[in-house]
Amino acid sequence: MKPTKDLSERTLGWLLLSPVAVLLAIVVLYPVGQLIYSSFFTIRLTEPWLGTPFVGLENYARAWDDERFWGALQNTVLFIVVTVPGSLAVGLGLALLANMPFKRKWPVRLALLLPWALPLVFAGLIFRWFFDYKLGFFNDILMKIGIAPQAWLTDPVLAKIAICFTIIWKSSSFMALVLLAGLQAIPKSLYEAAEVDGASKWLQFKEITIPMLMPAIFVALIFRTITAIQTFDIPYAMTGGGPGDSTETLAMYIHKNTLDFLDFGYGSALATIMFVVSIIATSGYLRYTQRSAGRD
């Protein structure tokens, strides 16, 4: 009897998984194939008389010589390098603050949930205004403490700082929630034992909190990196990529090439490059979860 039962269970299992498979095939797998395929062709909707000739690696060669692509890549890398550690640091700070023994937990919890639930593009809009030259909150504070107001969004360097600040504000609260759950999972007895041994708070933090928190930190970092590669909404809402192209990210440049310039072949090549980078980041996550699954 047993083998037949196993078989039917297995069949049922595949049956239950089939909707997921169908959805992934339509939304991810087929488009990925189409993406890579299109990247070898010239597909310009603005010049239909060109047809769609096969051009091999020409689109990739064009990216190699495209300064605007390198600029966008550089900005994306900059945003990753600054905001991933930045939001980890701020998120860890928030998590440690939120882990204090409050009588009422909801105001703090809600304060961490609000930035997470706020759409990225809305965060961009609101902070665009915080950084406004005349009506903004930051310049108002600067003037109150006697510093000249800054042209936050029209200076290439300041605009990058403003965008990084906003991304860190927006993403650190999710970081904090994940880390807070990690903090709360650390057994209190470890700290009590350290206290008995006379370990200082800093030593406890360094020797107990950080090592115990490593899994949560790792997962949070991977998720943050994967989303940072795709940075679009916040710079789009704050500067539109300006001044000039100084805050344009790879995602914004891909969007511009396809939806504004209608150059699907070139856009596909750029998207393929981004796709490969993301796979590398995702496989890091996958290897990590596989390892910890084996540990259970």
Next chain:
Amino acid sequence: MNFAALKTKTVVWFAALIVVVNGFFPALWILFTSLKTENELLQFPITYIPRDPTLVNYYQAFTEKPLHLFLLNSVIVAGSSTIITVIVSALAAYALTRLRMPRRNLIMGLLMAVAMFPLISLIVPLFQVMRELGLLNTYLSLILPYTVLSLPVCTLVMASFFQDISPDLEAAAMVDGCTRVQALFKIVLPLAAPGVFTAAILAFVNAWDEFLLALTFLSRETMRTLSVGITLYQGEFAFPWPLISAALIVAIVPVCILIAIFQERVVGGLTAGGVKG
């Protein structure tokens, strides 16, 4: 009260204050601005608390652009994708946790990996697929990708809830003549209701917040969702901030109420992936 206790209390209060101000300040700022008149906004130096609170911006936000349609579109898109996500990921989570499937971890890992591919790099081919299928400017063009967007986290959340339900209950139901699928719907799902609910909220918020695909696939103004619709209030050079603030408040209040009521569940769901790993 001795000095040490007072010190602890001050530190705790200060910690709470920092976290709360950090989280609430932007929302309060737009709430206050939405109650200001255009005149007060342009005053220099800027004011914080509105001197002459007015609701006229809310009225204008609805008359200047079809805000009620943006709201309706968002509800339809987020609502339908939430329902589909929950059903599809419940089935998948059940198969992966309750049935003896070969290579479960690998399947789970693949699901996560495939679904974590950046949708942004897929906008080009997805745009082509949607155009070929004639789905541009239809709700379905967003519902399908949004469902995939939330699949991994919802499957993970539900799997962790399914794992806690005793298999004996199902076995008993099956002895009484239930089929496996009936057992899933009559025993497991009701018992895992909190997990189903958590997954639903996460899927809803994900869909409610998405911007890039909504910007790309729904270009007709009456089809816009909230996240895109609100960016339409700005002119080439003019930023009617009080109006935008009022529209923003309308857009975020539904989600705020949702997460305020169910905050513990949401936090549990969000961190399920992080802590388990």
